[in-house]
Amino acid sequence: MASLHPPDRVTAKKLDTEDPIAPARGEFYIPTRAEITQNQDISRPRAASLYLCGNSLGLQPKLTRQLLDEELNVWARNGVYGHFRHPHGRPWVTIDETVTSAMADIVGAKKDEVAVMGTLTTNLHLLMAAFYKPTKERYKIIIEHKAFPSDHYAVESQIQMHNLSVSEALVTIKSPANSRILPTDHILSLIKEHASSTALLLLPGVQYYTGQAFEIQKITAYAKSLGLTVGWDLAHAAGNLELRLHDWNVDFAAWCSYKYLNAGPGGIAGLFVHEDQSKRPRLTGWWAHEVKSRFLMDNEMRIQAGAAGFQLSNPSVLDTIALLGSLTVFSKYTMTALRAKSVALTGYLEILLLSRFPDGPFSIITPSDPEQRGAQMSLLFEDDMMEEVNQVLQDNGVTCDERKPDVIRVAPTPLYNSFEDVWDFVEELRKAVDVVLARRKVLGLGTFS
Known part of the structure; x- marks a missing residue:
């Protein structure tokens, strides 16, 4: 790719012409300015809007509509027979098999270590039911102090379900003074401090507020060397970072699919269970039963091997097919290539922000080191x-x-965002800041120094 300097539109256009991932943008619906604002009077209403929000909800792949229409037609014309007799070779009874291999590639796992099922918090609960086994000596769970609320609530409730005190069993890792970042050494020191009484470590791959990417491999290895079980919430990491869950010997992980994986709002989620941990007791349901004898209905459980044995019910076909629409696009590229573009996009964004806003009115709280951040910059x-x-x-x-009270998260996503998007965003941000400062001046309100 071209050098990121000088930071001008010509450079942005040149970077886009050299980008091997650029064709992927054409596989997504990019809302127009009129569509995204619901304002037909906006200037250039038919121009593509600037969508830098893939860390919250990814855009819709064009293939998704086609695939969903196909499934709706099968349902309309074949009814229940779609479970076993499917004109497109996707029988509903094994619909999860259409996405498992591609999902395993994205998180760096063996196919048998991944199951596509449920929702993120449901899967975390199922995994903790299997992996959080407190004893008199080891009963604590370590999480970050500013964990995503749903994770915090889930962990608290797991502790309470074991009739333990949250104040005694929940350990939260706080950032060092005058910092919003959690340095790896700081995390390791707290793990060491509580290791003898801790049963489980559960951290995010990427911190949702700051955009910090944690050193999953190093933290996992250290915690496991001290006898802890280690799980990861990869909601902001799956489809964003290069992951090697099997090689890193992670015990378990869970993620959603509606952010970087573009499976639609509330899309079906996924989980990982390392092959060394796949035989542990867990909560089960019909879909945990091996496929070949599932319909014998003899009430004798024969659990599927691997992560599939953690399934409960048949997955939503429409949700799974929506995920297939996105994973089909992912399959045309490698996570190495996507990550390389992501690093370049975020690096270009950082250069532009620092050059355009040398004196505020914001600071970048995402780490400057590309290895410590994903496709997000928090202002x-x-x-x-x-x-x-x-x-x-x-x-x-x-x-x-x-993210209230004071952060705007900007997420240039490599599949459908361009370098010119980044350039245009910084120009729009400059205009927005000028508008707000001018308005405040008229009203006699304070401004940044």
């Missing part, structure tokens, strides 16, 4: 400006993601 705004700035961006067809 921490001063003087309660965040919501005003974000509203101006939205009104002008720019979609990012806000």
Whole structure:
């Protein structure tokens, strides 16, 4: 690729012409400025909007509509026979097999170590039911202090289900003073401090607020050397980072599919169970039963090998097919290539932000080291400006993601975002900041120094 300098539109266009991933953009629906703002009076209403929100909800692959229409037609014309007799070779009774291999490739696992099922928090509960086995000596769970609320609630409830005290059994890793980042050494020191009384470590692959990517391999190895079970929430890492869950000897992991995996709102989720852990007791249901004898209905459980044995019920066909639409696009590229473009996109974004905004009104709280971040940059705004700035961006067809009280998360996604998108975003951000500052000046409100 071309050098990221000088930071100008010509450079952005040149980077796009040299980008081997660029054709993927054409496989997604990019909302127009009028569609995303619901305002036909906006300037250039038919122009593509700037969508930098793949860390919250990925855009729709064009193939998804075709695949869903096919399944709806099978349902309409074949009814129940679609379970076993499918005109497109996707019998519903084994629909999960259409996506398992591709999903395993994305998270760096063997096919038998991955199951596509349920939702993220449901899967975390199922996994913790199998892996969190507190004893008198080891009963604590270590999470980050600013864990995503759903993870925090899930962990608290698991502790309570074992009649343990949350205040005694829950350990949270807080950032060092004057920092929003959790350095690896800091994480390891807290693990060491509580190792003798800890049963489980559960951390995110990427921190949702700051965009920090954790050193999964190093943290996993250290925690397991001290006898801890190690699980990861990969909601912001699957389809974003290069993962090697099998090689890194992770015990278990779970993720959603509606962010970087583009499977649609509330899309079907996934889980990983290392082959060394796949025979442990777990909660089961019909779909955990081996396929060949599942319909004998003899009530004698014969659990499927691997992660599939953690399934409960037959997966939603439409949700699974929506995921297939996205994974078909992913399969045309490698995670190595996608990650390389992601690093370049985020690096270009950082260069532009630092050059255009040398004096504020925000700071970048995402680590500058590309190895410590994914496809996200979090901008921490001063003087309660965040919501005003974000509203101006939205009104002008720019979609990012806000996290109250003061952060805008910007996520250039390699499958469908371009370097020119990044350039245009920074220009729109400059205009939005100018609008807000001018408005505040008229109203006599304080501005950043």
